[in-house]
Amino acid sequence: MPDMDRISNLYLGALGKPLEIHVLREWTSNFRKKDTWFIIVDKHGDAIQLLEQKKDETTIESKLLLNECYRITNYTCTTPDKYQKILDHPVHINIGEASTIEQIFECRSLLKVWFRFQPRAHLHTIADKNIEYPDFIGVLINIRERKKKNKEPVMAMTLANANAEEITILLWKECIDSPTKFDRNVIMSNPNTSVIALTNVKATMYNGSLTLTSSMATYLYINPPIFETETPLQRFGTEFRPRLSPIVVTTTLQQLKNSNYSDIEGKKFVIEATITDFTFKDCWYHVPGNTYAKSTHKKGNGWFCISHGTINDPKILYKVSTVVIDNTNSMTIFLSDEATQTLTNATSEELINRNLSQPRDILPPTLERCKGSTRNWFIQCTNLSATNNIRFIITSTSETGNREPKVVIPSNTPVTPMTTTEHITVTTKKSTPVATTLKSEKRLTLMPLMNNND
Numbered sequence: 283m284p285d286m287d288r289i290s291n292l293y294l295g296a297l298g299k300p301l302e303i304h305v306l307r308e309w310t311s312n313f314r315k316k317d318t319w320f321i322i323v324d325k326h327g328d329a330i331q332l333l334e335q336k337k338d339e340t341t342i343e344s345k346l347l348l349n350e351c352y353r354i355t356n357y358t359c360t361t362p363d364k365y366q367k368i369l370d371h372p373v374h375i376n377i378g379e380a381s382t383i384e385q386i387f388e389c390r391s392l393l394k395v396w397f398r399f400q401p402r403a404h405l406h407t408i409a410d411k412n413i414e415y416p417d418f419i420g421v422l423i424n425i426r427e428r429k430k431k432n433k434e435p436v437m438a439m440t441l442a443n444a445n446a447e448e449i450t451i452l453l454w455k456e457c458i459d460s461p462t463k464f465d466r467n468v469i470m471s472n473p474n475t476s477v478i479a480l481t482n483v484k485a486t487m488y489n490g491s492l493t494l495t496s497s498m499a500t501y502l503y504i505n506p507p508i509f510e511t512e513t514p515l516q517r518f519g520t521e522f523r524p525r526l527s528p529i530v531v532t533t534t535l536q537q538l539k540n541s542n543y544s545d546i547e548g549k550k551f552v553i554e555a556t557i558t559d560f561t562f563k564d565c566w567y568h569v570p571g572n573t574y575a576k577s578t579h580k581k582g583n584g585w586f587c588i589s590h591g592t593i594n595d596p597k598i599l600y601k602v603s604t605v606v607i608d609n610t611n612s613m614t615i616f617l618s619d620e621a622t623q624t625l626t627n628a629t630s631e632e633l634i635n636r637n638l639s640q641p642r643d644i645l646p647p648t649l650e651r652c653k654g655s656t657r658n659w660f661i662q663c664t665n666l667s668a669t670n671n672i673r674f675i676i677t678s679t680s681e682t683g684n685r686e687p688k689v690v691i692p693s694n695t696p697v698t699p700m701t702t703t704e705h706i707t708v709t710t711k712k713s714t715p716v717a718t719t720l721k722s723e724k725r726l727t728l729m730p731l732m733n734n735n736d
Contacts, residue, residue, distance in 0.1 A: 290328045298359060303322040307482075345377065406485075420478060425437065425439050481500055557657075621677060
């Protein structure tokens, strides 16, 4: 048998000696139906992308199957398309009709799963740069279903790392539509603490907060038995249960005003009411994290604080309350930035740029035109300093007749083939695979994504 090559030896134009690999993940581009991408790994713990190019779109059968092992020859190594690049390997493998692919049935030496976990601090450094798609692991804190403005479903998850730092993850339609990859019921029915490992996520900053979104290669593991799972389990225990989405209760303003803290804790209320006015102090927007907000002003295309100097890439937020009225009472309630974006269909910075000559202590025309409109308002109690100091916030809003709040997706996500072709199909085998991480290359038994009742 000829000597086997290894993934770490591959380079642009490499001769490509025989290579033994295990197929980890698969996805197909919505723009290039003839192209199927795979992530493969060898026994040394190195991973690379592989592109299978078919003759035409009618060719359905792939030469490679998920979770199977192969020996491949007659392949080439080229530079990845920047819109399809997921891993940091300098090249990817190409196979086609002329390639030789032999399935290996005894492949215990090949690794079955490969992770590249990165800490939260590193995710901050790569946010919005589209240069890296690492993996993330954390304890499931919350999971909730949302919808985009175009009605597409979005699954929002909150994970906490080993330091109990929470981070929001948005899983797009292409990810959550695969039942073998994502099953909310399986996750929520897990009686023990759910440690979730997500692969190949994209980091972005939204309203000053780090947010992760799924990519076309995102893959979900529940409680993978690797050493990275043990630390959060020690922090949260083995019987931690995630928070469900708050119960939504239809009510009136009068009933809300008469409520006790014990009646509203942990609940979300929906009220149909009409906007009569907006209120704010000094300015209808603010710059988060800047103590001297009053001395921060628009300067050219950027922002400048007379006390701190230039503010790079600020995340401007709405800072307004609305006066709403129904047939029982009226109330002034603070509007969250997300709810105000849904109401105006614009970010605060977009409204600022539309009205550069208008003083910031005057309400923009877009908000003025919202007065008199009747909508559904989703309201929750804010964090309290005392149970007798009840304050409310409007977290989202929708048109009357639609009781599903809209989700505002980060607007700074560029529309590229990378963000619009996110798709992956995942299968699991009944046999118990083996896991490794890039950090340790420690081989361990892996728990399948789906529960196996066989």
